[in-house]
Amino acid sequence: MANGPPIAFASDRDGDEEIYTMRSDGTYVRQLTAHWAWANSPAWSPDGTRIAFASNRDGDLEIYVMRSDGTDVRQLTDGVGQRTIGRSPAWSPDGTRIAFESWDLRPRRIYTMWPDGRDLRPLTMNDASGEDPAWSP
Numbered sequence: 223m224a225n226g227p228p229i230a231f232a233s234d235r236d237g238d239e240e241i242y243t244m245r246s247d248g249t250y251v252r253q254l255t256a257h258w259a260w261a262n263s264p265a266w267s268p269d270g271t272r273i274a275f276a277s278n279r280d281g282d283l284e285i286y287v288m289r290s291d292g293t294d295v296r297q298l299t300d301g302v303g304q305r306t307i308g309r310s311p312a313w314s315p316d317g318t319r320i321a322f323e324s325w326d327l328r329p330r331r332i333y334t335m336w337p338d339g340r341d342l343r344p345l346t347m348n349d350a351s352g353e354d355p356a357w358s359p
Contacts (some may be wrong), residue, residue, distance in 0.1 A: 241261045253292075259279035272287050287299060308322050312355045321355035331346045
């Protein structure tokens with residue numbers, strides 16, 4: 223885009239929290255998700271073709287991915303642990319992994335997985351919490 227790359231964001235402007243995109247000058251706002259549940263924490267894939275996000279559309283807070291136009295929504299996590307909550311997805315710079323925060327009855331943990339949800343790996347295993355992962359560029 224001539225005015226910079228698009229921005230993905232969450233907003234409750236339609237009554238519940240959904241994912242939107244807009245141009246970097248604030249124009250051309252597009253709603254990508256429209257579900258009774260809320261969606262937040264959008265994260266662009268490095269190539270700009272997909273957006274990972276958190277949503278409670280299945281009853282639990284899980285990680286999903288969709289195309290950048292809002293189509294082809296896929297659930298990546300499915301109860302990583304008992305009463306698990308997934309949030310704050312972050313793509314690796316090369317697009318091969320997604321890190322995210324999850325917690326259940328234990329402290330919050332950081333996990334990674336492939337962009338299709340396979341190869342789930344816990345990274346933090348001690349009693350300290352891990353939150354809001356971010357990859358180094």
